[in-house]
Amino acid sequence: MNDEAVREGAEVTAGEMAVNHCEKIPLGTQGATEWEVVHLPSSLGDFQARAFRSPVTGSEHLVLSVGPLQERGGLLRVHSECLTGDVFQSLRCDCGPQLQGALELLKDEGGIVIYMRGHEGRGIGLVEKLRAYALQEAGVDTIDANLRLGHAEDERDYADAIDILCLLGVKSVRLITNNPQKRDALVAGGVEVEALVPLRIAANPHNERYLETKRKRMGHYLE
């Protein structure tokens, strides 16, 4: 797909429209899911919260939403867990400000954030992420650090996010991300991505190289 074709405001062609992604949900998923909707007032906004336990991965994901769920065209952020960045506001990455930026957008427009547990460290986990950080302190970039540790550069799986969207009745979204692979993963799972909504976060001296590597080697839309 032409990257420009799915930037904000652009349309996805009919040929790329999803097949029914709900067909791929494993049997029993609905029964294993907690779908109570609770009110979650937060200093970051006023959210509805749902939790989803995946019978496939065992991960428990949090789904925050503002306003009515939209079958088509609503804002969506699929946020990969980053304990250091999201909770402890690490400056080594841009995760914390990205999460806050996405929640801000939801406050204005409504939409959904799926907080993906099991995505920590691009899927390698917290212990391995810190090992990768140690290698980066020795001069290796974020991708090669993963590879040296015997991991793929990105081990995230989006099947749970796709199942969650199906269970919520969401068929098409405007995806809040700079990462084209996230869009590709959702589209491959049958979710239509109408547009990409970028998250522009100012770099700092601690994450400059990380952001540069994402831009140059992972194709993220970062200036």
Ligand SMILES: Nc1nc2c(ncn2[C@@H]2O[C@H](COP(=O)(O)OP(=O)(O)OP(=O)(O)O)[C@@H](O)[C@H]2O)c(=O)[nH]1
């Ligand atoms: N392995 C590894 N993971 C990292 C590193 N820095 C951040 N992460 C993890 O990367 C994940 C976020 O991925 P990013 O590539 O920063 O961003 P993205 O989610 O792909 O793209 P956006 O949607 O634009 O945020 C989180 O799970 C972080 O814990 C690192 O140096 N090594």
Ligand SMILES: [Zn+2]
């Ligand atoms: Zn992070």
